[in-house]
Amino acid sequence: MVHLRLADAEEQEDLEELRLLALSAGAEIVGVVEGARQQPDSATYVGSGKAEEVRALVASTGAELVVVNAALSPGQERNLEKAVAARVLDRTGLILDIFAQRAHSHEGKLQVQLAQLEHLSTRLVRGWTHLERQKGGIGLRGPGETQLESDRRMIGERIRVLHKRLDKVRRQRLMRRRARLRSVVPTVSLVGYTNAGKSSLFNVLTGAGVYAADRLFATLDPTMRRVELAGAGAMILADTVGFIRHLPHGLVAAFRSTLEEVQFADLLLHVVDASHPDHYAYEEQVNRVLAEIGAEDVPRLMVMNKIDAIGDQPRIEVDGFGQARRVFVSAHTGAGLDGLLDAIHQRLGPLQVQAVIRIPLHEGRLRSRLYGAGTVLSEAVEGDMLLMTLAMSREAGRWIAAEQGVEVTFMASGEKEQDEVGVGHA
Ligand SMILES: Nc1nc2c(ncn2[C@@H]2O[C@H](COP(=O)(O)OP(=O)(O)OP(=O)(O)O)[C@@H](O)[C@H]2O)c(=O)[nH]1
Numbered sequence: 001m002v003h004l005r006l007a008d009a010e011e012q013e014d015l016e017e018l019r020l021l022a023l024s025a026g027a028e029i030v031g032v033v034e035g036a037r038q039q040p041d042s043a044t045y046v047g048s049g050k051a052e053e054v055r056a057l058v059a060s061t062g063a064e065l066v067v068v069n070a071a072l073s074p075g076q077e078r079n080l081e082k083a084v085a086a087r088v089l090d091r092t093g094l095i096l097d098i099f100a101q102r103a104h105s106h107e108g109k110l111q112v113q114l115a116q117l118e119h120l121s122t123r124l125v126r127g128w129t130h131l132e133r134q135k136g137g138i139g140l141r142g143p144g145e146t147q148l149e150s151d152r153r154m155i156g157e158r159i160r161v162l163h164k165r166l167d168k169v170r171r172q173r174l175m176r177r178r179a180r181l182r183s184v185v186p187t188v189s190l191v192g193y194t195n196a197g198k199s200s201l202f203n204v205l206t207g208a209g210v211y212a213a214d215r216l217f218a219t220l221d222p223t224m225r226r227v228e229l230a231g232a233g234a235m236i237l238a239d240t241v242g243f244i245r246h247l248p249h250g251l252v253a254a255f256r257s258t259l260e261e262v263q264f265a266d267l268l269l270h271v272v273d274a275s276h277p278d279h280y281a282y283e284e285q286v287n288r289v290l291a292e293i294g295a296e297d298v299p300r301l302m303v304m305n306k307i308d309a310i311g312d313q314p315r316i317e318v319d320g321f322g323q324a325r326r327v328f329v330s331a332h333t334g335a336g337l338d339g340l341l342d343a344i345h346q347r348l349g350p351l352q353v354q355a356v357i358r359i360p361l362h363e364g365r366l367r368s369r370l371y372g373a374g375t376v377l378s379e380a381v382e383g384d385m386l387l388m389t390l391a392m393s394r395e396a397g398r399w400i401a402a403e404q405g406v407e408v409t410f411m412a413s414g415e416k417e418q419d420e421v422g423v424g425h426a
Protein backbone atom coordinates (compact mmCIF):
# COMPACT_ATOMS: atom_id res chain seq x y z
CA MET A 1 0.00 0.00 0.00
CA VAL A 2 1.29 3.40 -0.90
CA HIS A 3 0.14 6.51 0.89
CA LEU A 4 1.39 10.01 0.14
CA ARG A 5 0.79 13.11 2.19
CA LEU A 6 0.45 15.94 -0.26
CA ALA A 7 1.11 19.52 0.78
CA ASP A 8 -1.46 20.97 -1.59
CA ALA A 9 -4.16 18.33 -1.26
CA GLU A 10 -7.54 19.73 -0.40
CA GLU A 11 -8.54 16.71 1.54
CA GLN A 12 -6.10 14.10 2.68
CA GLU A 13 -7.10 10.52 2.07
CA ASP A 14 -7.04 8.46 5.18
CA LEU A 15 -4.49 5.64 5.42
CA GLU A 16 -6.61 3.73 7.92
CA GLU A 17 -9.51 3.85 5.48
CA LEU A 18 -7.33 2.49 2.68
CA ARG A 19 -6.31 -0.35 4.97
CA LEU A 20 -9.96 -1.21 5.59
CA LEU A 21 -10.76 -0.94 1.90
CA ALA A 22 -7.92 -3.31 1.01
CA LEU A 23 -8.98 -5.80 3.69
CA SER A 24 -12.59 -5.49 2.54
CA ALA A 25 -11.46 -6.41 -0.97
CA GLY A 26 -9.83 -9.51 0.48
CA ALA A 27 -6.21 -8.40 0.22
CA GLU A 28 -3.49 -9.36 2.65
CA ILE A 29 -1.40 -6.33 3.45
CA VAL A 30 2.31 -7.06 3.51
CA GLY A 31 3.70 -3.55 3.67
CA VAL A 32 3.00 0.15 3.65
CA VAL A 33 5.08 2.86 2.05
CA GLU A 34 4.40 6.39 3.19
CA GLY A 35 5.77 9.60 1.87
CA ALA A 36 5.24 13.32 1.57
CA ARG A 37 5.36 15.53 -1.51
CA GLN A 38 4.46 19.07 -2.46
CA GLN A 39 2.43 17.77 -5.36
CA PRO A 40 2.00 14.49 -7.23
CA ASP A 41 4.60 13.50 -9.79
CA SER A 42 2.99 13.76 -13.22
CA ALA A 43 4.64 10.60 -14.53
CA THR A 44 4.37 8.13 -11.64
CA TYR A 45 2.41 10.01 -8.96
CA VAL A 46 4.91 8.99 -6.26
CA GLY A 47 8.12 10.14 -7.98
CA SER A 48 11.09 8.02 -9.00
CA GLY A 49 12.72 7.79 -5.55
CA LYS A 50 9.54 6.55 -3.88
CA ALA A 51 8.87 4.22 -6.81
CA GLU A 52 12.25 2.63 -6.24
CA GLU A 53 11.41 2.14 -2.56
CA VAL A 54 8.13 0.49 -3.52
CA ARG A 55 9.87 -1.71 -6.07
CA ALA A 56 12.28 -2.94 -3.40
CA LEU A 57 9.44 -3.69 -1.01
CA VAL A 58 7.53 -5.55 -3.73
CA ALA A 59 10.63 -7.60 -4.47
CA SER A 60 11.34 -8.45 -0.83
CA THR A 61 7.76 -9.31 0.13
CA GLY A 62 6.64 -10.89 -3.13
CA ALA A 63 3.62 -8.60 -3.20
CA GLU A 64 1.36 -9.10 -6.21
CA LEU A 65 -0.41 -5.82 -6.08
CA VAL A 66 0.40 -2.22 -5.21
CA VAL A 67 -2.53 -0.14 -4.02
CA VAL A 68 -2.17 3.62 -4.19
CA ASN A 69 -4.28 5.84 -1.98
CA ALA A 70 -5.28 8.27 -4.70
CA ALA A 71 -7.02 8.44 -8.03
CA LEU A 72 -4.30 7.92 -10.64
CA SER A 73 -4.40 8.89 -14.28
CA PRO A 74 -4.13 5.95 -16.67
CA GLY A 75 -0.64 7.14 -17.57
CA GLN A 76 0.53 7.33 -13.96
CA GLU A 77 -0.83 3.87 -13.33
CA ARG A 78 0.98 2.45 -16.35
CA ASN A 79 4.27 4.16 -15.57
CA LEU A 80 4.16 3.12 -11.95
CA GLU A 81 3.45 -0.49 -12.93
CA LYS A 82 6.61 -0.49 -15.01
CA ALA A 83 8.63 1.18 -12.29
CA VAL A 84 7.61 -1.15 -9.47
CA ALA A 85 7.22 -4.30 -11.59
CA ALA A 86 3.81 -5.18 -10.15
CA ARG A 87 0.20 -4.51 -10.91
CA VAL A 88 -0.96 -1.15 -9.61
CA LEU A 89 -4.48 -0.38 -8.47
CA ASP A 90 -5.65 3.06 -7.45
CA ARG A 91 -8.32 3.91 -4.90
CA THR A 92 -11.03 3.98 -7.55
CA GLY A 93 -10.07 0.57 -8.88
CA LEU A 94 -10.05 -0.84 -5.35
CA ILE A 95 -13.54 0.48 -4.56
CA LEU A 96 -14.81 -0.79 -7.91
CA ASP A 97 -13.46 -4.21 -7.05
CA ILE A 98 -15.26 -4.28 -3.71
CA PHE A 99 -18.47 -3.22 -5.40
CA ALA A 100 -18.03 -5.97 -7.97
CA GLN A 101 -17.72 -8.52 -5.17
CA ARG A 102 -20.71 -7.25 -3.24
CA ALA A 103 -23.35 -6.58 -5.87
CA HIS A 104 -26.02 -9.24 -5.74
CA SER A 105 -29.14 -7.79 -7.28
CA HIS A 106 -29.55 -7.69 -11.02
CA GLU A 107 -29.51 -3.91 -10.97
CA GLY A 108 -26.50 -3.70 -8.67
CA LYS A 109 -24.49 -5.99 -10.94
CA LEU A 110 -25.40 -3.99 -14.03
CA GLN A 111 -24.41 -0.76 -12.31
CA VAL A 112 -21.04 -2.06 -11.21
CA GLN A 113 -20.29 -3.52 -14.63
CA LEU A 114 -21.09 -0.22 -16.19
CA ALA A 115 -18.86 1.71 -13.82
CA GLN A 116 -16.04 -0.79 -14.36
CA LEU A 117 -16.29 -0.60 -18.12
CA GLU A 118 -16.30 3.16 -18.03
CA HIS A 119 -13.25 3.13 -15.78
CA LEU A 120 -11.47 0.56 -17.94
CA SER A 121 -12.25 2.24 -21.22
CA THR A 122 -9.89 5.06 -20.25
CA ARG A 123 -7.17 2.52 -19.54
CA LEU A 124 -7.45 0.49 -22.71
CA VAL A 125 -3.96 1.20 -23.91
CA ARG A 126 -2.09 -0.41 -21.10
CA GLY A 127 -0.61 -3.81 -21.60
CA TRP A 128 -0.20 -6.27 -18.80
CA THR A 129 1.81 -8.70 -20.83
CA HIS A 130 4.83 -8.14 -18.63
CA LEU A 131 2.88 -9.26 -15.62
CA GLU A 132 1.45 -12.55 -14.64
CA ARG A 133 -2.26 -12.69 -15.31
CA GLN A 134 -4.08 -14.00 -12.36
CA LYS A 135 -7.71 -14.74 -12.84
CA GLY A 136 -9.97 -13.35 -10.17
CA GLY A 137 -7.26 -11.23 -8.58
CA ILE A 138 -8.17 -7.93 -7.00
CA GLY A 139 -9.09 -5.45 -9.68
CA LEU A 140 -9.42 -8.17 -12.30
CA ARG A 141 -12.96 -9.18 -11.54
CA GLY A 142 -15.82 -8.23 -13.75
CA PRO A 143 -15.49 -7.42 -17.40
CA GLY A 144 -12.02 -8.91 -17.46
CA GLU A 145 -9.05 -8.51 -19.70
CA THR A 146 -10.40 -10.02 -22.86
CA GLN A 147 -12.67 -7.05 -23.31
CA LEU A 148 -9.84 -4.79 -22.30
CA GLU A 149 -7.78 -5.97 -25.19
CA SER A 150 -10.54 -5.83 -27.71
CA ASP A 151 -11.18 -2.49 -29.29
CA ARG A 152 -12.90 0.53 -27.84
CA ARG A 153 -15.89 0.19 -30.13
CA MET A 154 -16.90 -3.06 -28.56
CA ILE A 155 -16.68 -1.63 -25.08
CA GLY A 156 -18.70 1.35 -26.19
CA GLU A 157 -21.31 -1.04 -27.51
CA ARG A 158 -21.47 -2.95 -24.23
CA ILE A 159 -21.79 0.28 -22.30
CA ARG A 160 -24.73 1.22 -24.49
CA VAL A 161 -26.44 -2.13 -23.93
CA LEU A 162 -25.92 -1.88 -20.18
CA HIS A 163 -27.42 1.61 -20.13
CA LYS A 164 -30.47 0.27 -21.91
CA ARG A 165 -30.90 -2.64 -19.54
CA LEU A 166 -30.50 -0.35 -16.55
CA ASP A 167 -33.16 1.97 -17.89
CA LYS A 168 -35.55 -0.94 -17.99
CA VAL A 169 -34.73 -1.99 -14.43
CA ARG A 170 -35.18 1.59 -13.28
CA ARG A 171 -38.62 1.81 -14.80
CA GLN A 172 -39.56 -1.38 -13.00
CA ARG A 173 -38.30 0.05 -9.75
CA LEU A 174 -40.36 3.16 -10.25
CA MET A 175 -43.42 0.99 -10.65
CA ARG A 176 -42.59 -0.86 -7.46
CA ARG A 177 -42.28 2.47 -5.68
CA ARG A 178 -45.73 3.46 -6.88
CA ALA A 179 -47.09 0.17 -5.66
CA ARG A 180 -45.50 0.85 -2.30
CA LEU A 181 -47.17 4.22 -2.05
CA ARG A 182 -50.41 2.31 -1.99
CA SER A 183 -49.30 0.73 1.21
CA VAL A 184 -49.83 4.19 2.70
CA VAL A 185 -47.17 3.89 5.40
CA PRO A 186 -44.16 6.24 5.55
CA THR A 187 -40.70 5.22 4.36
CA VAL A 188 -37.69 5.66 6.63
CA SER A 189 -34.22 5.25 5.09
CA LEU A 190 -31.00 4.51 6.96
CA VAL A 191 -28.13 6.43 5.38
CA GLY A 192 -24.56 7.11 6.44
CA TYR A 193 -20.86 6.56 5.94
CA THR A 194 -19.78 3.03 5.23
CA ASN A 195 -19.31 0.92 8.38
CA ALA A 196 -21.40 3.27 10.57
CA GLY A 197 -23.70 0.44 11.61
CA LYS A 198 -26.74 0.97 9.35
CA SER A 199 -27.32 -2.73 8.74
CA SER A 200 -26.83 -3.55 12.42
CA LEU A 201 -29.50 -1.01 13.33
CA PHE A 202 -31.74 -2.28 10.56
CA ASN A 203 -31.37 -5.75 12.02
CA VAL A 204 -32.13 -4.86 15.64
CA LEU A 205 -35.11 -2.77 14.56
CA THR A 206 -36.61 -5.31 12.17
CA GLY A 207 -35.32 -8.61 13.45
CA ALA A 208 -34.08 -9.28 9.90
CA GLY A 209 -30.81 -11.03 9.23
CA VAL A 210 -29.16 -8.51 6.92
CA TYR A 211 -25.42 -8.93 6.42
CA ALA A 212 -23.49 -6.68 8.78
CA ALA A 213 -19.71 -6.87 8.88
CA ASP A 214 -16.62 -4.93 9.76
CA ARG A 215 -16.02 -4.30 6.10
CA LEU A 216 -16.55 -1.33 3.92
CA PHE A 217 -19.56 -1.56 1.64
CA ALA A 218 -20.95 -4.66 3.30
CA THR A 219 -24.32 -3.56 1.95
CA LEU A 220 -24.70 -2.63 -1.68
CA ASP A 221 -28.24 -3.33 -2.66
CA PRO A 222 -30.99 -1.50 -0.84
CA THR A 223 -33.09 -3.69 1.42
CA MET A 224 -36.60 -2.80 2.47
CA ARG A 225 -38.89 -4.20 5.09
CA ARG A 226 -42.33 -3.25 6.18
CA VAL A 227 -42.22 -3.18 9.96
CA GLU A 228 -44.46 -2.33 12.84
CA LEU A 229 -42.26 -0.67 15.45
CA ALA A 230 -43.45 -0.47 19.00
CA GLY A 231 -43.96 3.19 19.77
CA ALA A 232 -43.37 4.36 16.21
CA GLY A 233 -46.07 2.60 14.20
CA ALA A 234 -45.98 0.99 10.78
CA MET A 235 -43.32 2.05 8.30
CA ILE A 236 -41.11 0.83 5.53
CA LEU A 237 -37.52 0.75 6.73
CA ALA A 238 -34.77 0.82 4.10
CA ASP A 239 -31.09 -0.08 4.50
CA THR A 240 -28.83 1.50 1.86
CA VAL A 241 -25.31 1.46 0.45
CA GLY A 242 -22.79 3.30 2.60
CA PHE A 243 -21.14 6.51 1.43
CA ILE A 244 -17.42 7.16 1.22
CA ARG A 245 -15.49 10.28 0.42
CA HIS A 246 -14.30 10.61 -3.15
CA LEU A 247 -16.57 7.89 -4.39
CA PRO A 248 -15.42 7.17 -7.94
CA HIS A 249 -17.36 9.28 -10.36
CA GLY A 250 -18.87 6.46 -12.35
CA LEU A 251 -20.14 4.91 -9.18
CA VAL A 252 -21.79 8.06 -7.92
CA ALA A 253 -23.76 8.19 -11.14
CA ALA A 254 -24.49 4.49 -11.07
CA PHE A 255 -25.68 4.41 -7.50
CA ARG A 256 -27.58 7.63 -7.69
CA SER A 257 -30.46 5.63 -9.09
CA THR A 258 -30.37 3.17 -6.22
CA LEU A 259 -30.33 6.11 -3.88
CA GLU A 260 -33.35 7.60 -5.60
CA GLU A 261 -35.30 5.85 -2.91
CA VAL A 262 -33.62 8.11 -0.39
CA GLN A 263 -35.02 11.22 -2.08
CA PHE A 264 -38.53 9.97 -1.65
CA ALA A 265 -38.20 8.88 1.95
CA ASP A 266 -40.33 10.58 4.57
CA LEU A 267 -37.45 10.54 7.05
CA LEU A 268 -33.72 9.84 6.86
CA LEU A 269 -31.90 8.30 9.78
CA HIS A 270 -28.33 9.52 9.29
CA VAL A 271 -26.31 6.90 11.13
CA VAL A 272 -22.90 7.98 12.45
CA ASP A 273 -20.15 5.89 14.02
CA ALA A 274 -19.78 8.10 17.09
CA SER A 275 -16.72 6.13 18.18
CA HIS A 276 -14.77 7.09 15.05
CA PRO A 277 -12.38 10.02 15.62
CA ASP A 278 -13.22 11.49 12.20
CA HIS A 279 -16.95 11.19 12.46
CA TYR A 280 -17.68 14.90 11.96
CA ALA A 281 -15.75 14.89 8.69
CA TYR A 282 -17.69 11.81 7.62
CA GLU A 283 -20.97 13.50 8.47
CA GLU A 284 -19.98 16.30 6.14
CA GLN A 285 -19.24 13.83 3.36
CA VAL A 286 -22.61 12.19 3.78
CA ASN A 287 -24.38 15.56 3.77
CA ARG A 288 -22.60 16.41 0.55
CA VAL A 289 -23.73 13.21 -1.15
CA LEU A 290 -27.27 13.73 0.12
CA ALA A 291 -27.28 17.17 -1.46
CA GLU A 292 -25.90 15.73 -4.69
CA ILE A 293 -28.71 13.22 -4.95
CA GLY A 294 -31.35 15.83 -4.24
CA ALA A 295 -32.20 14.66 -0.74
CA GLU A 296 -31.12 17.71 1.25
CA ASP A 297 -34.68 18.64 2.08
CA VAL A 298 -35.78 15.29 3.41
CA PRO A 299 -36.30 15.49 7.19
CA ARG A 300 -33.31 14.04 8.99
CA LEU A 301 -32.58 12.54 12.37
CA MET A 302 -28.97 11.96 13.43
CA VAL A 303 -28.34 8.59 15.02
CA MET A 304 -25.06 8.49 16.92
CA ASN A 305 -24.27 4.77 17.02
CA LYS A 306 -21.64 2.65 18.83
CA ILE A 307 -21.77 4.59 22.09
CA ASP A 308 -20.83 1.34 23.83
CA ALA A 309 -17.41 1.54 22.21
CA ILE A 310 -16.65 4.88 23.85
CA GLY A 311 -18.47 4.31 27.11
CA ASP A 312 -21.05 6.98 26.32
CA GLN A 313 -24.57 7.08 27.73
CA PRO A 314 -27.77 6.98 25.68
CA ARG A 315 -29.30 10.43 25.42
CA ILE A 316 -31.18 12.70 23.06
CA GLU A 317 -30.11 16.16 21.93
CA VAL A 318 -33.01 18.41 20.98
CA ASP A 319 -33.17 21.56 18.88
CA GLY A 320 -34.70 24.90 19.86
CA PHE A 321 -38.18 23.56 19.20
CA GLY A 322 -37.77 20.60 21.50
CA GLN A 323 -37.50 18.31 18.50
CA ALA A 324 -35.01 15.42 18.65
CA ARG A 325 -31.86 16.17 16.57
CA ARG A 326 -29.33 13.59 17.70
CA VAL A 327 -30.11 10.30 19.33
CA PHE A 328 -27.22 8.41 20.96
CA VAL A 329 -27.60 4.63 20.71
CA SER A 330 -25.84 1.32 20.49
CA ALA A 331 -27.09 -1.24 18.00
CA HIS A 332 -25.01 -3.81 19.88
CA THR A 333 -26.26 -3.33 23.43
CA GLY A 334 -29.65 -1.89 22.48
CA ALA A 335 -29.05 1.17 24.65
CA GLY A 336 -31.06 4.20 23.54
CA LEU A 337 -33.23 2.33 21.05
CA ASP A 338 -36.46 3.16 22.91
CA GLY A 339 -35.57 6.83 22.66
CA LEU A 340 -34.84 6.37 18.97
CA LEU A 341 -38.28 4.89 18.36
CA ASP A 342 -39.90 7.79 20.22
CA ALA A 343 -37.92 10.27 18.17
CA ILE A 344 -38.89 8.56 14.91
CA HIS A 345 -42.50 8.66 15.97
CA GLN A 346 -42.22 12.32 16.91
CA ARG A 347 -40.70 13.16 13.54
CA LEU A 348 -43.11 11.07 11.47
CA GLY A 349 -46.20 12.16 13.35
CA PRO A 350 -46.64 15.56 11.67
CA LEU A 351 -46.25 13.97 8.23
CA GLN A 352 -49.35 11.97 8.81
CA VAL A 353 -52.65 13.71 8.52
CA GLN A 354 -56.09 12.36 9.14
CA ALA A 355 -58.05 11.77 6.01
CA VAL A 356 -61.67 10.81 5.62
CA ILE A 357 -62.36 8.61 2.66
CA ARG A 358 -65.87 8.05 1.33
CA ILE A 359 -66.32 4.80 -0.49
CA PRO A 360 -69.48 2.98 -1.60
CA LEU A 361 -70.51 0.36 0.91
CA HIS A 362 -70.03 -2.47 -1.56
CA GLU A 363 -66.36 -1.57 -2.19
CA GLY A 364 -65.13 -4.38 0.02
CA ARG A 365 -61.82 -4.76 -1.81
CA LEU A 366 -60.76 -1.17 -1.29
CA ARG A 367 -61.92 -1.28 2.31
CA SER A 368 -59.83 -4.33 3.12
CA ARG A 369 -56.85 -2.81 1.36
CA LEU A 370 -57.08 0.26 3.53
CA TYR A 371 -57.31 -2.01 6.55
CA GLY A 372 -54.30 -3.94 5.31
CA ALA A 373 -52.37 -0.70 5.49
CA GLY A 374 -53.05 -0.78 9.22
CA THR A 375 -53.90 2.89 9.58
CA VAL A 376 -57.69 2.96 9.86
CA LEU A 377 -58.71 5.01 12.89
CA SER A 378 -62.48 4.64 12.63
CA GLU A 379 -65.30 4.03 10.21
CA ALA A 380 -68.96 4.92 10.00
CA VAL A 381 -71.86 4.24 7.65
CA GLU A 382 -73.72 7.13 6.08
CA GLY A 383 -76.53 6.03 3.80
CA ASP A 384 -74.98 3.76 1.21
CA MET A 385 -71.52 5.18 1.80
CA LEU A 386 -68.78 4.13 4.16
CA LEU A 387 -66.73 6.88 5.77
CA MET A 388 -63.29 5.69 6.84
CA THR A 389 -60.95 7.87 8.85
CA LEU A 390 -57.28 7.06 8.27
CA ALA A 391 -53.90 8.35 9.28
CA MET A 392 -51.74 8.69 6.18
CA SER A 393 -49.48 11.06 4.32
CA ARG A 394 -51.13 13.61 2.04
CA GLU A 395 -49.26 12.13 -0.88
CA ALA A 396 -50.79 8.71 -0.29
CA GLY A 397 -54.24 10.22 0.25
CA ARG A 398 -54.07 12.08 -3.05
CA TRP A 399 -52.86 8.99 -4.77
CA ILE A 400 -55.81 6.95 -3.54
CA ALA A 401 -58.22 9.73 -4.52
CA ALA A 402 -56.83 9.84 -8.05
CA GLU A 403 -56.44 6.14 -8.61
CA GLN A 404 -59.70 4.99 -7.06
CA GLY A 405 -61.77 7.99 -7.99
CA VAL A 406 -63.00 8.32 -4.42
CA GLU A 407 -63.50 11.41 -2.32
CA VAL A 408 -60.76 12.16 0.22
CA THR A 409 -60.96 15.00 2.75
CA PHE A 410 -57.92 15.97 4.78
CA MET A 411 -58.26 17.29 8.29
CA ALA A 412 -56.30 20.37 9.19
CA SER A 413 -53.66 19.21 11.64
CA GLY A 414 -54.49 19.79 15.25
CA GLU A 415 -58.21 19.76 14.69
CA LYS A 416 -60.45 17.09 16.02
CA GLU A 417 -61.84 14.90 13.31
CA GLN A 418 -65.46 15.65 14.16
CA ASP A 419 -64.95 19.39 13.75
CA GLU A 420 -63.94 19.40 10.15
CA VAL A 421 -66.39 17.30 8.26
CA GLY A 422 -68.72 16.25 10.98
CA VAL A 423 -68.16 12.61 10.30
CA GLY A 424 -70.22 11.00 12.93
CA HIS A 425 -69.47 7.95 14.84
CA ALA A 426 -73.18 7.55 14.54
N1 LIG B 1 -19.18 -1.49 19.16
C1 LIG B 1 -20.19 -1.43 18.29
N2 LIG B 1 -20.03 -1.87 17.05
C2 LIG B 1 -21.06 -1.80 16.20
C3 LIG B 1 -22.32 -1.24 16.59
N3 LIG B 1 -23.14 -1.30 15.52
C4 LIG B 1 -22.44 -1.85 14.51
N4 LIG B 1 -21.18 -2.18 14.91
C5 LIG B 1 -20.15 -2.84 14.11
O1 LIG B 1 -19.75 -1.98 13.05
C6 LIG B 1 -19.44 -2.74 11.88
C7 LIG B 1 -20.22 -2.25 10.71
O2 LIG B 1 -21.59 -2.53 10.91
P1 LIG B 1 -22.63 -2.59 9.71
O3 LIG B 1 -23.98 -2.67 10.34
O4 LIG B 1 -22.25 -3.61 8.70
O5 LIG B 1 -22.40 -1.14 9.07
P2 LIG B 1 -23.04 -0.52 7.76
O6 LIG B 1 -23.22 0.94 8.05
O7 LIG B 1 -24.23 -1.28 7.33
O8 LIG B 1 -21.85 -0.68 6.72
P3 LIG B 1 -21.88 -0.78 5.11
O9 LIG B 1 -23.00 -1.65 4.70
O10 LIG B 1 -20.54 -1.32 4.82
O11 LIG B 1 -22.04 0.64 4.62
C8 LIG B 1 -19.72 -4.20 12.25
O12 LIG B 1 -18.51 -4.79 12.62
C9 LIG B 1 -20.65 -4.08 13.43
O13 LIG B 1 -20.59 -5.20 14.27
C10 LIG B 1 -22.46 -0.76 17.95
O14 LIG B 1 -23.51 -0.28 18.39
N5 LIG B 1 -21.37 -0.89 18.74
Ligand SMILES: [Mg+2]
Residues within 6 Å of the ligand: 198, 199, 200, 211, 212, 217, 218, 219, 240
Ligand atom coordinates in the same frame (compact mmCIF):
# COMPACT_ATOMS: atom_id res chain seq x y z
MG1 LIG C 1 -24.63 -2.27 5.65
